Amino acid sequence: MTVATTTSAVRLNAATITQYLNSQPSLTPEKRRVVLLRAAPVWEGPAQLPWGAGRHARIAVGPSPLAVYELVLAHQAADATGPEVLVVLTDREEAELGPDLLAKVHRQRVSAVNIWDVVREAFGADATDHWLSEENWASEALLDATPPGGWPQLAGGALSRREALAALAMRRLGIGRYAPDADPGQMAGAGGLDVHALLRWSLQPGGPDRYLSLRAPERAGLARFLGEDDQVGLTGRALVSLVDAEHGPDAVAFGLVCGALWRDTELPDAAGGRRTRGRRRADEGSAAGGESVDAEDYRARGRAERWFGDEPPAHGAALDQLAASFGRACEEFVSALLLSGRSEFDESAAAARKMSHIALDRADSLIRQFGAERAARSSALLAAGLEARFAAVGQALTDKDPQQVTRSVGALDDHALAKEPDARTRIARAGMALRLAQWLAGDPPVASGNVAAAIGRQIAETGWVDLALEHIEAGGESEPALQSAYDSLCASVRAHRREIDRNFAHALATWTADGGTPGTMLAVETFLPRVVAPVVKAGDRGVLLLVLDGMNAAIASELGEELREHWVEYDPLADAKDAARRRAMAAALPTLTAVSRTSLFAAKLTSGAQTDEKRAFPAHRFWGDAKAAAFHKDDLRAHAAGDSFGPGLLTALNDEQTHVAVVLNTIDDRLAKEQKLGDGAWRLSDIGQLRELLRYAALQGRAVILTSDHGHVVDRHGARLEAEVPLSARHRVPGGPLAESEVLLTGPRVVVPPTESASSGTRGGEVVALWDADSRYTAQKAGYHGGASLAEVAIPVLAFLPFGAQPPKGWRELGDQRPSWWRLDGQAAEPGHTVATVGAVTGEHAEARPAASPSKQAGGSPSTGKAAKEAVEIVASRDSLFDMVLVPTEEEALLSVAAVAPDEADQSASPHDALMAALLASEIYQVQVQVLARKRELPRMERAVRVLLDVGGTLPMTALAQRVGLPATRGAEGFCAVLRQLLNYDGAQVLETLPDGRTLRLNTGLLKGQFELD
Incomplete structure (x- = not known):
């Protein structure tokens, strides 16, 4: 001693x-x-x-x-x-x-x-550096602040000024291991003192008061140290000044405002810095009788500078630099909090969300207090900045500038608040608006030609339009410019859709009057024989038929996208001679549950109730020796704690030899109760017990077919029509003149009791139905069915199998089902990826769907000859429903024909075999392999490329991972990241992630160009 x-x-x-x-x-x-x-x-x-x-x-x-x-x-x-x-x-x-x-x-x-000797021994050091010894105030403070467990031991060496004073600051302020709620088992040393630690401390209750309660010499010494420390520097200097000025709890919020006000501040130069010049411009503008563009910002800066206290930590350009640096630090800190707050597994996520929201809400108040609204609109973090970006979307939509709309919608995702729940919903609506603008820009025709073509178009295109429209109209928008743009856009879309429904209603009336025979078109009465019976006949697997009562094409499109993440979608129409595509069928008329659902289960046009459906469904001959059973709402109710369903349904689901049909009423029930407001999305979790049913199906490898009995329209702009004898909200007894929004439907396809029809003694009948989606006869509800609009008549049919399951004969795997205008990057779809439509050559089918690639599991292979010629002629037909038809190349036509007529296919090699061989032999590809981080995954990655080629280029990450044998729940994103490293040679986006963050798209043209493939 x-x-x-x-x-x-x-x-x-x-x-x-x-x-x-x-x-x-x-x-x-x-x-x-x-x-x-x-x-x-x-x-x-x-x-x-x-x-x-x-x-x-x-x-x-x-x-x-x-x-x-x-x-x-x-x-x-x-x-x-x-x-x-x-x-x-x-x-x-x-x-x-x-x-x-x-x-x-x-x-x-x-x-x-000698107090410094005592300090040295307290830290277990051999010496103290002379810079520390000059801090006379620190020796007594270090000993006075000694924690119960002692200071962190250095085990020899010299105790530096930074180590000692950082430890003292952390102890006095309550940071890191010294925080009131710190885990004693996770002690941080001096390295725990950094910018984020200081900013977090300022937000903790009572944190700034700890500093203010220190004696004056120690407070001054710590302020000097924090202002000079390399790790906290200007941020520490600014923060201490704010705490001294009693603005400590609002320091981070103030920093966010500084980030906006001093966003463009440059480093001070020899002439006095950017701030001095800026002030002079503002003053000169005022003297001239007008203000420069940024005069408002400079006035706001002046008000904000006073927050640093009577003795600011710097002056002139140096203060600009300090404020700008502090602002950037606070923005980075709050951005990190937002990221941490989104974690579902981080125990501190809730605390991070709370701190970030406190800072952001307080920043909004300070913006108004300082008059910094103009600067805040440019912020990539503040709520005002996000609102400004929404306003830019509204202006672009109003100006009808496609490129600007695309850019402004894309800019929304770049904002730090874009991942917040409320913002996600609003951004999704903006994306829907972009899609609708792109659809309108293509000047889509309103005429369908015939019923089959219109129904096909509904599942391929106009149902997606309905989906986008419902997303926008379900939510309120607070930004005036965007609200006005939405109103105008939706009015245009509704007007276009109204004309489509008008034309469809006239075609429907003609078809029903002529007998309403479906022909090759799929209809409710032919659904079981044509879709379900072939699966039963194959005998390889059970069927789970899920009838989502009231599901229209819009909801089916949304649920289908979610299902495709974990299931493989197929075209289940084995006897079809056209290209593989998602199917839709025609409902019975009127589009009511008692008519259309009973007709579906009975496989004939009829009407009835649940008891009729339960009796008719298992009585069909095509079940053979297998058992079949239909279940309704009451059967889903569990009788014992822990059960998922009622005993009868549980028994049927657990029996792999029983084919099961389940009616889920969530959508139809919702129409009678309340509209979806705010978020118009329909997710699997929104449909009662749907996820649990899918889980049973996946465990047993069942074929899952989702369909409905009819669709529905949503009442957003509805008006009531007077009717003497309304039979439902959307149809009435014939008689009297027809209103502009009504159509007379007559013939055998109209299944109504004689008392409800003008004609008696016949099974068929006639009704007057509303085709206008915005009309009704009865009291207002959330939505309706029973009418003659496309959304009610077109019934979606979606078929899925678990990954790796062998499909039934004739089932053809589907690629991306979204129309080309659904993309948000403003680019047209790749050739062969999304075909605009197939013309109504046969008079029965004309639907817009992707050209499907051959599925190895389905046994398909390319074929030539008559089928190939017909496929090209169909796609090239000018009788299309669309103005624009994408004519496929010879290779694409062959791929399409492979799916059309697998039984006629020869055994020639797939075009992808040659492409894959050329890729693997490419010198550029071999160079990419050498720098690959995970070479052991190479065989799986080559398999992934082939899978992407086979499905048309687009697939969710989880789906791709499962297709190549990698569990989707583990490592999918990492695997796809390495796959992008392999394929994206020289920075080209050969393999890109779509804006949803979970879907991959392979650009075949770029693949060939970057790897120099012929």
Whole structure:
């Protein structure tokens, strides 16, 4: 222990005295001792101080020689009690005390404590650097702040100024291991003091008060250290100034405002910096009678600068630099909080969300207080910046500038708040608006030609239009410019859709009057024989038929996209001679549950109730020896705790030999109760018990077919029509003149009791139905069915198998089902990826669907000859429903024909075999392989490329991972990231991730170009 002989009398604290006593090995417990320490005769600590191994020392003060003398004699008296060591704090000189008294005390003198030696030993260091020794205020503070477990030990070496003062700052402020709620098992050293730690501290309740409660010398010393430290620098300097000005709790929010106000600040130059020049421009503008563009920002800066206090930490250009630096630090910090808050597994996610929202909400208030609204609109973090981007979308939609709409919608995703729940819904609506604008820009025709063509078009295109329209109209928009743009856009879309429905209604009336024979078109009465029966006949797997009562094409499109992430979709119409595509069928009329659903289960046009459906479904001959059963709402109710369904349905699901049909009423029930508001999305989780049914199907490898009994229209702009005898909200008894929105439907396909029809004695009948989606006869509800619009008559049919399952004969795997205008990047679909339509050559089918590629599992292979010629002629037909028809290349036509007529296919090699062989032999590809991070995955990656080629180029990451044998729940994103590294040579986006963040798209043209393939 080094002891100085002459030091000024300072106040000693408990830690200093304890450290000194521990450094004196001669203070043994066998003898009573008095220790005189040179110090200010002031003691505010406990009378007895613990030290050593269970020992205590009594502390007393001796302001005079007499007082010291009395304390020494009393402690050494024969009858003295109490601790064996007495520490006397005195500022008296040794000459005043005399040699007789000194002879009775420890070391026969007044010991002067070298506090820095005590500090050094407290940290386990061999020395302290001279920069630390110059901080006179720090020695006493370090000892006074010693934590219960002691300071972090250095195990030798020199104690640096940064290590000591960072540890002191963390201890005093409550940061890192010293935070009030810190985990003792996760102690951070000096490295825990950084910009984010300081900003987080400022948001903690009582955090800034810890700093303000320190004594003035220590507060000034820590402020100086934080302002000069390399790791916290300007941020620490700005933060301390704000805390001194009593704005500590709002410091981060203030920093976000600084980030907006000083966003374009440059480093100060020799001429005085950007800020001085900017102020001069603003002043000159005012003098001239007008203000420059950024004058508002400079006035707001002036108001904000006052928040740094009467003595700001810098002036002029230096203050600009400090504010800009502090703003960027706060933006990075809050961005990190937002990212952490989105984690579902991070225990601190809730705290991160709370802190970020507090800072952002307070920043919004400060923006108004400083008048910084204009600057905030350019922020990539503040809510005002996101609102400005929404306003830009509205302006672009109003201007009808396709490129600007695409850019402005894309800019929404770049904002830091884009992933917040409310923002995600609004951004999704903006994306839907872009899609509708792109659809309108293609000037889609309103005439369908015939019923089959219109129904095909509904599942391929106009159902997607309905989906986008419903997303926009389900949610309210607060931004005025965007709200106005939505109103105008949706009005145009509704007007176009109204004309489509008008033309369809006339075609429907003609078809039904002519007998309504479906022919090759799929209809409710032919659905079971043509779609389900072939699967049953194959005998390879059970069927789970899910009838989602009321599901229209729009909802089916949305649910289908979610299902495709974990299932493979097929075209289940085995007897079709056209290209593979998602199917739709015609409902029975009127489009009511009692008519159309009963007709579906009975496989004939009829009407009835649930009991009729339960009886008719298992009675069909095509079941053979297999069992079949239909279940309704009551059958889904579990009777025992822990069961998913009722006992009858559970038994059927667990029996792989039983084909099961389940009616789910969620959608139809919703129409009678309430509209979806805010978020118009329909997800699998929204349909009661659908996920659990799919889980059973996946475990047993069942074929899952989703369909409905009819669609529906949503009442967003509905008007009531008066009717003497309404039979439902959308159809009435014939009689009287037809309104503009009505159509007369007559013939065998109209299944109504004689009392409801003008004609009696026949099974068929006639009704008047509404074709206009915005009309009704009865009281207002959320939605309706029973009418003659496309959304009610067209019934979607979606078929799925688990990954790896062998499809039934004739089933053809489907690629991406979204229309080309659904893309958000403003680019047209790749050739062969999304075909605009197939013309109505046969008079029965004309639907817009992707050209399907051959499925190895389906046994398909390319064929030539008559089928190929017919496929090309069909696609090239000018009788198309669309103005634009994408004519496929010869290779694409062959791919399409492979799916059309697998039984006629020859055994020639797939065109992808040659492409894959050329790719693997490419020198560029071999170079990419050499730099591949995970070469062991190469065979799986080559398989993934072939899968992407086979499905048309687009597939969700999870689906691709499962297709190549990698569990979708583990490593899908990592695998796809390495696959992108392999294929994206020279920065070209051969393999790109779509804006949804979960879907991959392979650009075949870029693949050939980048790897120099013929």
